[in-house]
Amino acid sequence: MKFSTPLISGRLVKRYKRFLADVILDEDGSEVTAHCANPGSMLGLKEPGSRVWLSRSDNPKRKLKYSWEVMEADGALVGINTAHPNGLVEEALMAGRIEALSGFASLRREVKCGKNSRIDILLEDESGARTYVEVKNVHLMREAGLAEFPDSVTARGAKHLAEMSDMVAEGHRAAMVFLVQRPDCARLSLAADIDPNYAAAFKFAREAGVEAYAIGCSVTTDGIQVDKLVELLV
Incomplete structure (x- = not known):
């Protein structure tokens, strides 16, 4: 971008x-x-x-x-605009940078999901099988090299995890993608001390079959680009 x-x-x-x-x-x-x-x-x-x-x-x-x-x-440049992550993840998916989420035939943004929600990205393969992708922006770093999410309590984030678990129960794939908008982090964990409810909801979702991936960005004053995978420590 x-x-x-x-x-x-x-x-x-x-x-x-x-x-x-x-x-x-x-x-x-x-x-x-x-x-x-x-x-x-x-x-x-x-x-x-x-x-x-x-x-x-x-x-x-x-x-x-x-x-x-x-x-x-x-000492690093950090992207703080949360209007960009969905587009950045879309670019990464189109470029095949998340191998586990490749091979789709179509990609749509902001698709209605569940009762009163919208999923950030919906992938469909040629057979019509669906993968629901939720994107979370990350820029908190309290320990050198370690990104953390969230940086504040997010009841909405926990709700999204529950809805993604429902999608898996219905026979679809669902994946959480954490986009780290800073180049100085190679690992990511959950900030359970900031929001224990989100950490618990994430654990439940993973046990229900929701996938999780983390990707990192290079950030300059010219633009932001996904350029690496980030190790997920959860």
């Missing part, structure tokens, strides 16, 4: 109200409010003074012209 326009560098003043971030731009010293497309806590990724990069939209209908895309943390 390439950014459509060159990113603009700055320094983070603060992130607040979950979806807002004040940034001082390097180019002229002005302060702008950017959209932060990230509902998580962003633990360890919101320190004032951190170097960040924003994209700018020329859409006149947008209230906030800037979007927070990338930041520097622990």
